[in-house]
Amino acid sequence: MSYLSLLRPLPSVLIATTLLLASLTGCGGDRESSSAERPGPKRAEELTIAVATDEGTLTPYTQNTGYPGSNLVALIYDKLLELDEKNQPQPLLAQSMRAAPDNKTFTLTLRDGVTWHDGEPFGPDDVVFSVDYYKKHTVADSAPQLQDVKDVTVDGNRVVFTLGSADPEFPSRLLADMRILPEHVWSTIDKPENATAEQAIGTGPYKLVSYKKDQGYELQANPDYAMGTPKLDKIRVSIIPEQQTALAALRTGEVDTWSRTVPEEQAKGLERQRGIKIVRGPGFASTLLAFNNARKPFDNPEVRRAIAQAIDVDKIIETVLRGRAERGNPGFWHPDAPGADPALGHVYDVAGAKEALDAAGATPGGDGIQVLDGKPLNFTLLVYSVSPERIRVAELIRDMLKQVGIGVTVNSLDADSVDAKVWPGYDVTKGRDYDMAMWGWSAPVMLDTTMLPAVVDSDTTLGRLNITGTKDPQLDQLADRLRAATTLEERHTLLGDMQRRLAEIVPFVTLYYPDGAYAYRQDVFDGWVYQDGAGILNKMSYVDLRR
Amino acid sequence: MTATDSPGSARDLVTGRSWRATGGYLAGRCVEYGVVLALALVINFVLPRALPGGPLQTLGGGGESVGLLSPEDQKRVLAEYGLDRSTSEQFLTYLSNLARLDLGNSFADGQPVVDVISRALPWTLLLVGSSILLGFGIGVLLGAFGALRRQRGKGNILLGTALLFDSMPAFWLGMLLIAFFGVFLGVLPTFGVGDGFDDPAALPRHLLLPVLTLTLTGLGQFFLYTRYSMLSVLSSDHIEHGRARGIPRRRLTIRHALRPALLPVHTLLMIEIGFLVGGAVVVETVFAYPGLGRVTFEAIRAKDFPLMQGTFLVLTVTVVAMNAVADATYALIDPRVRTGTAP
Numbered sequence: 001m002s003y004l005s006l007l008r009p010l011p012s013v014l015i016a017t018t019l020l021l022a023s024l025t026g027c028g029g030d031r032e033s034s035s036a037e038r039p040g041p042k043r044a045e046e047l048t049i050a051v052a053t054d055e056g057t058l059t060p061y062t063q064n065t066g067y068p069g070s071n072l073v074a075l076i077y078d079k080l081l082e083l084d085e086k087n088q089p090q091p092l093l094a095q096s097m098r099a100a101p102d103n104k105t106f107t108l109t110l111r112d113g114v115t116w117h118d119g120e121p122f123g124p125d126d127v128v129f130s131v132d133y134y135k136k137h138t139v140a141d142s143a144p145q146l147q148d149v150k151d152v153t154v155d156g157n158r159v160v161f162t163l164g165s166a167d168p169e170f171p172s173r174l175l176a177d178m179r180i181l182p183e184h185v186w187s188t189i190d191k192p193e194n195a196t197a198e199q200a201i202g203t204g205p206y207k208l209v210s211y212k213k214d215q216g217y218e219l220q221a222n223p224d225y226a227m228g229t230p231k232l233d234k235i236r237v238s239i240i241p242e243q244q245t246a247l248a249a250l251r252t253g254e255v256d257t258w259s260r261t262v263p264e265e266q267a268k269g270l271e272r273q274r275g276i277k278i279v280r281g282p283g284f285a286s287t288l289l290a291f292n293n294a295r296k297p298f299d300n301p302e303v304r305r306a307i308a309q310a311i312d313v314d315k316i317i318e319t320v321l322r323g324r325a326e327r328g329n330p331g332f333w334h335p336d337a338p339g340a341d342p343a344l345g346h347v348y349d350v351a352g353a354k355e356a357l358d359a360a361g362a363t364p365g366g367d368g369i370q371v372l373d374g375k376p377l378n379f380t381l382l383v384y385s386v387s388p389e390r391i392r393v394a395e396l397i398r399d400m401l402k403q404v405g406i407g408v409t410v411n412s413l414d415a416d417s418v419d420a421k422v423w424p425g426y427d428v429t430k431g432r433d434y435d436m437a438m439w440g441w442s443a444p445v446m447l448d449t450t451m452l453p454a455v456v457d458s459d460t461t462l463g464r465l466n467i468t469g470t471k472d473p474q475l476d477q478l479a480d481r482l483r484a485a486t487t488l489e490e491r492h493t494l495l496g497d498m499q500r501r502l503a504e505i506v507p508f509v510t511l512y513y514p515d516g517a518y519a520y521r522q523d524v525f526d527g528w529v530y531q532d533g534a535g536i537l538n539k540m541s542y543v544d545l546r547r
Numbered sequence: 548m549t550a551t552d553s554p555g556s557a558r559d560l561v562t563g564r565s566w567r568a569t570g571g572y573l574a575g576r577c578v579e580y581g582v583v584l585a586l587a588l589v590i591n592f593v594l595p596r597a598l599p600g601g602p603l604q605t606l607g608g609g610g611e612s613v614g615l616l617s618p619e620d621q622k623r624v625l626a627e628y629g630l631d632r633s634t635s636e637q638f639l640t641y642l643s644n645l646a647r648l649d650l651g652n653s654f655a656d657g658q659p660v661v662d663v664i665s666r667a668l669p670w671t672l673l674l675v676g677s678s679i680l681l682g683f684g685i686g687v688l689l690g691a692f693g694a695l696r697r698q699r700g701k702g703n704i705l706l707g708t709a710l711l712f713d714s715m716p717a718f719w720l721g722m723l724l725i726a727f728f729g730v731f732l733g734v735l736p737t738f739g740v741g742d743g744f745d746d747p748a749a750l751p752r753h754l755l756l757p758v759l760t761l762t763l764t765g766l767g768q769f770f771l772y773t774r775y776s777m778l779s780v781l782s783s784d785h786i787e788h789g790r791a792r793g794i795p796r797r798r799l800t801i802r803h804a805l806r807p808a809l810l811p812v813h814t815l816l817m818i819e820i821g822f823l824v825g826g827a828v829v830v831e832t833v834f835a836y837p838g839l840g841r842v843t844f845e846a847i848r849a850k851d852f853p854l855m856q857g858t859f860l861v862l863t864v865t866v867v868a869m870n871a872v873a874d875a876t877y878a879l880i881d882p883r884v885r886t887g888t889a890p
Contacts, residue, residue: 244725
């Protein structure tokens with residue numbers, strides 16, 4: 001038999017394949033490639049959002065992810081305050097708030113005429129109940145920060161929070177984060193993690209009408225919403241785990257937006273299609289090169305600084321992220337986040353890096369790898385195998401460090417295996433087992449100044465996110481002072497001091513913060529509002545809030 | 548574990564010659580299946596716990612939230628799900644719950660595992676069942692045709708195409724079909740099942756692409772099995788003999804060649820049906836299809852122990868059951884097994 005005959009269908013298959021791929025990337029299918037910037041409707045009857053995973057029954061206790069889980073729960077549940085586009089707390093269930101000068105007592109006046117989705121009236125007792133419930137049932141991401149609330153009292157239509165110690169960020173961190181639960185529903189729920197979709201009753205702008213596991217949700221506008229007017233009559237949420245499928249559905253108009261940031265290589269093709277728009281803005285999620293500070297030679301700040309200097313961050317952003325990222329602040333804090341020190345900048349200086357290594361005592365080795373304290377500078381760099389972006393960055397870093405005589409082996413493992421080495425048991429008291437790792441913290445970290453102490457404090461009961469094993473007495477002292485500071489100004493000053501100290505001792509290299517890029521059907525709905533660092537899935541996008 | 552291992556016993560089973568021997572055979576087989584099932588149950592318990600990580604991320608709120616919990620709070624979270632107890636204690640609970648057919652509640656959203664599985668199972672049966680039947684039917688027909696035309700162009704094109712689809716990753720083919728029928732032509736939906744069983748009229752449109760993907764990637768092996776088996780039968784003595792006796796060609800092909808050629812294909816069909824419930828993880832994920840493959844995928848991702856144990860259990864039981872069916876039906880199909888002349 002002639003095997004060549006097997007190849008006969010090949011040309012036609014190849015042509016078909018090329019044609020299909022072309023349509024996927026947008027060169028064939030979208031004959032109209034105008035990018036008309038005509039604004040679309042600010043209200044719509046129906047909107048479909050694609051998300052990647054099921055988010056359970058959409059209650060504060062059953063959502064599966066912080067993002068977009070919390071963002072979907074926010075359609076149903078309200079908080080006392082809500083963060084605006086610039087992440088400043090604004091009234092929501094509370095129509096006003098008064099903080100005592102010592103920032104220990106906060107008095108909130110609740111809005112009148114608010115009802116729960118089942119028609120029961122909302123009142124201050126629900127607020128007190130929620131605080132007690134969250135304190136009792138700690139399995140929720142807004143629960144851990146309530147320990148400091150010593151007392152909640154009701155005074156007519158007012159609720160008074162008394163804290164054990166002063167906390168100027170209490171409104172943005174807690175009051176704008178805690179979803180208020182209806183006492184008449186939740187008082188009978190003993191196991192909140194088993195709450196059903198029928199129990200997903202809030203005061204929010206949308207009511208949950210149906211939930212089909214692994215398929216999606218349907219929400220209907222709440223006509224009695226007291227805090228504003230819903231812009232959409234109906235919101236559908238479709239669960240599409242695969243990125244390519246979600247983007248195909250966006251092209252066909254089966255969905256109107258996708259919860260994730262569009263990868264830059266897909267963005268161009270999408271933007272060419274009429275009706276689709278991509279809105280970009282700062283993203284507060286960080287990408288870091290973490291050093292294990294407890295392991296030699298990373299315990300030496302000279303070595304860490306040399307490595308940081310050898311990394312050309314601009315090149316990384318240009319080649320891997322096609323320019324769509326903010327350059328890392330050596331002090332970790334995103335330049336657009338409140339309290340950042342914008343004067344700090346990354347220094348790329350290969351000659352300086354070599355000098356620093358020499359000064360630390362490194363000597364040339366046989367194979368171009370420097371030797372320090374008798375050991376060649378060969379290290380393993382861990383990276384999540386699910387992130388092609390970070391793998392490419394890791395490979396670039398490997399090449400850059402080779403220039404200064406440091407050998408790097410990139411080891412890409414599944415996320416759980418990397419976590420098990422960098423952050424065993426998600427408990428920093430259990431130590432760590434790695435040289436270097438590509439790491440990152442999510443966007444909400446930048447909205448709370450006390451998160452920086454959590455990332456670097458050497459006291460593991462306080463530095464709960466100190467996965468690098470950073471140990472610096474000066475930083476610890478600044479962290480203590482920041483936590484004890486009673487005004488926001490004071491906290492921002494100390495946050496600036498901490499950033500400058502970080503830039504000096506470099507316990508990790510803050511490489512960049514990828515921009516948010518959210519694609520949506522502009523022809524269907526154009527009422528999206530970009531919240532700095534968090535994207536477009538927020539209450540301001542779905543509701544004309546009364547302020 | 549097919550009946551060919553013990554043709555004598557199967558003969559007894561069918562002819563009923565010796566009740567005692569039949570009873571012994573059945574008991575032996577039951578013990579075998581019992582041992583396999585017991586081993587599988589142990590593995591189902593061990594596998595989820597052998598994965599790196601563990602369910603704390605899912606249980607503790609995900610992201611940084613879990614790390615910000617104090618070690619005591621982390622312990623409390625684990626205790627709430629019984630994960631603070633020793634592995635042997637957990638194993639005993641698992642067994643005693645299993646004995647009561649209690650599969651527990653999903654870690655991810657607290658829903659009973661039985662509900663989650665029974666909601667997803669019909670979808671998988673519909674998708675994978677129809678794909679296997681289509682793949683089997685088309686694969687056998689084309690395989691027989693390919694064997695008869697093996698020396699000619701058409702047969703070779705068929706073989707090439709079958710090899711091509713057989714080696715194509717289902718994921719990739721699914722993406723291509725979405726891009727072509729969904730985006731380029733815009734005639735079929737790209738994902739999901741619409742309103743599901745509430746709107747049965749729209750269902751076929753949603754099913755078409757995933758079924759097509761699974762059928763195309765699955766029919767290659769039915770084609771190849773049938774073709775190869777048919778070729779070896781066609782060159783055997785009894786066909787030569789039949790031809791010499793002047794048996795009509797059609798009758799010779801279908802009755803004397805295709806029928807015996809289907810024996811290995813039958814085994815393949817049973818194996819395929821056995822993996823039916825877990826075999827569509829990739830396609831269900833690509834098409835955002837709400838079947839058991841997706842449930843399994845999500846459960847593994849979230850380290851949702853009860854849900855993983857539940858889906859693995861369904862998978863194990865189906866595979867073992869289909870092996871038993873294959874065992875039982877083999878004797879019915881192959882006359883040699885019945886008469887004890889099987890090799």
